[in-house]
Amino acid sequence: HPTKRESLYADLREELPKELEKKRNLYREQLPEDAVEQVWQRFHDALMPLHSAGKLGAVLFQFPQWFVIARKNKEYVLECRDRLKDFRIAVEFRHKSWLEERNREETIGFLEENGLPFVCVDMPQGFDSSLPPIAVATSKDLAMVRFHGRDPKAWTTKSETAAERFRYEYKEKELREWVPKIKDLSQQARETHVLMNNCYRDYAVNNARELRSLLEEE
Incomplete structure (x- = not known):
């Protein structure tokens, strides 16, 4: 699914290319590779407390x-x-x-x-x-x-x-x-x-x- 631009982490939004500044929705292939890496890593880190507590099925x-x-x-x-x-x-x-x-x-x-x-x-x-x-x-x-x-x-x-x-x-x-x-x-x-x-x-x-x-x- 596409992601609303406003849903992206604020610091990553600031680093987006100028041609994406007015885009309402963003797709993975439009993002710089380092931004993709950061999104995955932060998602992983956010899930880890649940996993460590045995509460993530x-x-x-x-x-x-x-x-x-x-x-x-x-x-x-x-x-x-x-x-x-x-x-x-x-x-x-x-x-x-x-x-x-x-x-x-x-x-x-x-x-x-x-x-x-x-x-x-x-x-x-x-x-x-x-x-x-x-x-x-x-x-x-x-x-x-x-x-x-x-x-x-x-x-x-x-x-x-x-x-x-x-x-x-x-x-x-x-x-x-x-x-x-x-x-x-x-x-x-x-x-x-x-x-x-x-x-x-x-x-x-x-x-x-x-x-x-x-x-x-x-």
């Missing part, structure tokens, strides 16, 4: 819709891993090309070979940003699932807050679909993290509580 990299399957993008995924080698990272894609039938084996193999957890998703279907709700553990250490809701209208409508986009409360039947999948993941990986991203009001908390009860039934 993983760093989740959610790549944007325009991040399609390609050699250069695979290389960038590996760069993210190498930049944060002190932490576990998990990878969530947002373009269908990664799991299209012709590419699925390649994608899963790439993640397995590099020990990178694939983030399984429950999300609206039928869009370029949609991935199928498959459950696969590509790392023996960590498996991860994220629930984004199933409202196709909210998924594509621009809203003032992120919560509006994920305004969806799962029905018990929909959560139950994932029970065998999550249990299977837990047999494949040492840890399984399940995250409710339907962050509207108390929807996520309620669904998390309900899903936990379903998992404890058997």
